[in-house]
Amino acid sequence: MKIHSLIHLPFEDTGCIRHWAQKKGYSFSETRLYDGQSLPILSDFDLLIVMGGTMNIYEEDKYPWLAEEKSFIMSAIDSEKKVIGICLGAQIIASVLGAKVTKNRKPEVGWFGVEMCCGKEDNALCSLLPERFLAFHWHGDTFEIPCGAEHLFKSPACDNQAFLYDERILGLQFHPEVTGVNVRNLVENCFYDIKEGFDSIQTAPEILGIDKTGPLNEVMYLILEYFEKL
Numbered sequence: 001m002k003i004h005s006l007i008h009l010p011f012e013d014t015g016c017i018r019h020w021a022q023k024k025g026y027s028f029s030e031t032r033l034y035d036g037q038s039l040p041i042l043s044d045f046d047l048l049i050v051m052g053g054t055m056n057i058y059e060e061d062k063y064p065w066l067a068e069e070k071s072f073i074m075s076a077i078d079s080e081k082k083v084i085g086i087c088l089g090a091q092i093i094a095s096v097l098g099a100k101v102t103k104n105r106k107p108e109v110g111w112f113g114v115e116m117c118c119g120k121e122d123n124a125l126c127s128l129l130p131e132r133f134l135a136f137h138w139h140g141d142t143f144e145i146p147c148g149a150e151h152l153f154k155s156p157a158c159d160n161q162a163f164l165y166d167e168r169i170l171g172l173q174f175h176p177e178v179t180g181v182n183v184r185n186l187v188e189n190c191f192y193d194i195k196e197g198f199d200s201i202q203t204a205p206e207i208l209g210i211d212k213t214g215p216l217n218e219v220m221y222l223i224l225e226y227f228e229k230l
Contacts, residue, residue, distance in 0.1 A: 001026045001047060001228060002026065002027040002047070003017075003026055003029070003047045003049060004030065005017070005018075005028075005030040005049040006039075006048070006069060007031065008051060011186075012051060012186070013051070014049060014051060015178050015179045015181075015217075015220075016177050016178075016179055017049060020220070020221055042075060046081065046082060047081070047082040048076050048084070049083075049089070050069075050073060050086070050092060052087030052088045052138070052139075054190060055088065056088075056141060057070075057091050057095050058101070073093060073096055077093075081168075082169075083168070083169045084223070084227065085170070085172065086172050086177060090163075091173075093146075094145075094146050095143070097165060099143055099145065101141055102144075103140060103141055104140060104157070106200050107139065107198060108137040108138075108139055108158050108200045109138050109139075109193050110200075110201060110210075111134055111137075111206075112134070112135065112137055112155055112200065113132055113133065113134050113156075114135045114153045114154065114174055115154055116129070116130075116131040116152065117154045118150060118152055123150060123164060124167070125152070125164055125170070125223070125226045126152060129222055133219060134216065135161075135176065135216060136174060136175045136176075136183065136212075136213075137173070138175065138193065139158075143160055143171065143173070145163045146163060146165055148166075149164060149171075153174075157200035158173060160173065162174075167230065168230055170223065177217070178217075182213075187207055191204065
């Protein structure tokens with residue numbers, strides 16, 4: 001399997017996804033959009049990973065490459081590629097599938113549980129995943145569930161945490177890919193998002209004091225194994 005990732009920030013990468021691909025012996029490449037790198041041709045990959053970012057999906061004037069990226073993702077979907085979007089990536093996918101992306105009712109930053117909102121028997125992906133687990137979050141926006149997609153997970157602060165479209169397009173608002181390094185990088189580079197007055201935002205010591213990346217990465221591996229078999 002050939003995997004390609006779209007990266008939006010110099011301090012945010014694919015975390016445990018690259019480790020999994022290397023262990024499996026799969027081809028792994030990336031486009032650093034923030035550096036102006038060119039997008040690949042569709043035949044270069046089987047699975048596209050669209051990562052997170054501090055920008056919003058509607059900031060095309062500030063980030064001109066967003067428009068080209070959206071068109072590219074839609075082409076990948078139309079070409080029946082497998083696609084996983086994480087955080088901003090999920091919001092972009094939801095948008096190109098016709099769903100709205102708006103401010104969430106409150107920001108969500110830190111370690112909070114997510115809960116499955118469909119039956120484990122409803123689709124092959126849910127049958128592999130735990131019904132509840134502690135996930136890592138860092139977002140202020142949210143997506144609506146695209147028409148025709150299955151709503152998979154929710155959290156107390158965000159109703160729409162994951163969707164699956166056409167069995168091969170997955171949007172994840174939370175971050176199952178993060179390693180300890182990824183968590184520290186977000187705390188150091190996005191410290192301005194750690195605000196007081198929200199029960200959905202943890203302090204930096206709280207975020208860094210929770211070491212649950214291992215179990216969370218196991219969820220990411222289950223997701224990747226699902227896509228591996230498609």
